[in-house]
Amino acid sequence: MKAVILLSGGLDSATVLYQAQADGCDCYALSFDYQQRHRRELTAARTIAQCAGVIDHQVVSFDLRQWGGSALTDVEIDLPQSRSLAEMSQTIPVTYVPARNTIFLSFALAYGETIAAERVYLGVNSLDYSGYPDCRPDYIQAMQTVFQLGTKQGREGTAIAIVTPLITLKKTAIIELGDRLGVPWELTWSCYAGGDEACGTCDACQLRLTAFAELGRTDPIPYGLNRNPQASL
Template sequence: MSKKAVCILSGGMDSTLAAYIAKDEGYDIIAVHFNYGQRTQNKELESFRNICKDLEIEQKYEIDIPFFTQIGASALTDKSIDVPTQGVKPGVPITYVPFRNGIFLSIATAIAEKEEAQALFIGVVEEDSSGYPDCTDSFIKKMTSAINEGTKESTKLEIKTPLVKLMKSDIVKKALELNVPLEHTWSCYKEEEEACGVCDSCRLRLNGFKEANAVDPIPYKAN
């Protein structure tokens, strides 16, 4: 019997690499994408669909979560809050979406239970979390415990975080090694046509490519 994994796939570089690692480990992938009112929602959805084609994923879920825009409190979902472009500062940044990964993992768990999957892949990275509390190894371990406590006895889910301890440059190198179509991935928090190059996410991505001595294939606005 084939083993199945639910992969939370945002369309970004990290989650895409995590899905390629799942494939490399022999899992049949069920892809899950969330439209949650983020500024680059359309671009991320386009990236997700392209990556599903690249990976030849047949089973995919596109889930709408409208309530994040109702609660706001994040520069990603509230357009009245500017996305910071001055570089990473200490503390939890304004781009943190309240308990987003906890909610994503809960929904993905329901799908995994229905699909009788054995694993759930998420591309969280502690270094890149920029102070996001829901991207830590410790949080994922506790979520795994809660998930297995709150599902059927026959559901035994492992949350796999193959990138959690990697630096962004390691992620770029690993992605190139696995022939991940990085031109189909999107990381920018602000723009959908050309990446801004100055938000925290763009800075981390560009720095990762620079340290890996590689060229980022996506378009950036000229600085």
């Protein structure tokens, strides 16, 4: 069974890749260089894909800086720093990239139909406090309808299935799942800041650090010296 895996290089997407392999899929990884602030994640994606031994790893390039609208694509917009979980949950944050998962899934659908894939795996999580609108179950259900109605494969046979194994898991449960699957956490990257070391203060770092701390563990990726590795939300 062929599957396209949307691989950002982060903790969640790496877990999804290893889950797809555990599900018996032949995995084709797809990553995106959209000129994001944190392009360091693409290095992680390439390394993880190689480590996992995927059949093919494609990196699609386009430039979302042309219209910005997000702290991840417009350096004039400051990243949120050192926010509590309560603060993260109040509104959709400035790190939301307009329609990003719709764009990503469209590429995955085109690629998947070309190689006759049966599944697309996506590491969205509706419990993350970031609250992105394109990480929620109703959005995934709507996109599944697009996969059914918008392709030859969907109209004439069986539509490619969108698989979201992490969508209802807490971050601690995702790490525990990844442990069982053998995910190399030290190769993953979540920080939004774009440096060679994780900042430890952006929302992505805070969520990740807190999950490892709740499990009584230290996150194995490098963080800057000006942060407390046991910081908690």
